[in-house]
Amino acid sequence: YLKQAEEAFLDVDPAELTPECRAKRTKLLGLTWFHLGNTSESEMLYEIANEYYRKAVPLLSESENLTYLACAYRDIARTMELTGGDRDSVLYYFALAQRYAQEAQSAVLELDIRAYRYQLCYPDSIAQRLEVCRRLAEEFGAHARYSEIVELLLAESETDSAAFYLER
Secondary structure (H helix, E strand, O other): OHHHHHHHHHHOOHHHOOHHHHHHHHHHHHHHHHHHHHHHHHOOOHHHHHHHHHHHHHHOOOOOOHHHHHHHHHHHHHHHHHOOOOHHHHHHHHHHHHHHHHHOOOHHHHHHHHHHHHHHHOOOOHHHHHHHHHHHHHHOOOOOHHHHHHHHHHHOOOHHHHHHHHHO
């Protein structure tokens, strides 16, 4: 459906639209590309995901889409890391994502970006990853982080603590 939406938006000549409709088409095309990037990433097609994210970012207006921009830059950083991208570039995109998450005033997104940053860029920083994951899981109800907490605790041979989080 996303590919059909992309094709439909691309088939429309922007010159034939009113300025209001042109703006809506641009925004919807940007969001479609963002979600196509997410879909490609979930299918482990990281290079394709990165292409979609890069196409989406210029179409997402900063004032209306701070959250989408934060997610897009986070995902660009993640896909770059997964495909062996330059460490400085990965950190740069994580910093952009963090800035937009702060501007969007989304503590959950900000912590999520930090968790990915620790996970992908600082794999030896288990204590920091645990702290971020616990805050996400407990303070903000981001329950998907419990599995990561269990995984980290097991890696540290803290089986009693891992069992506690596994139950949660």
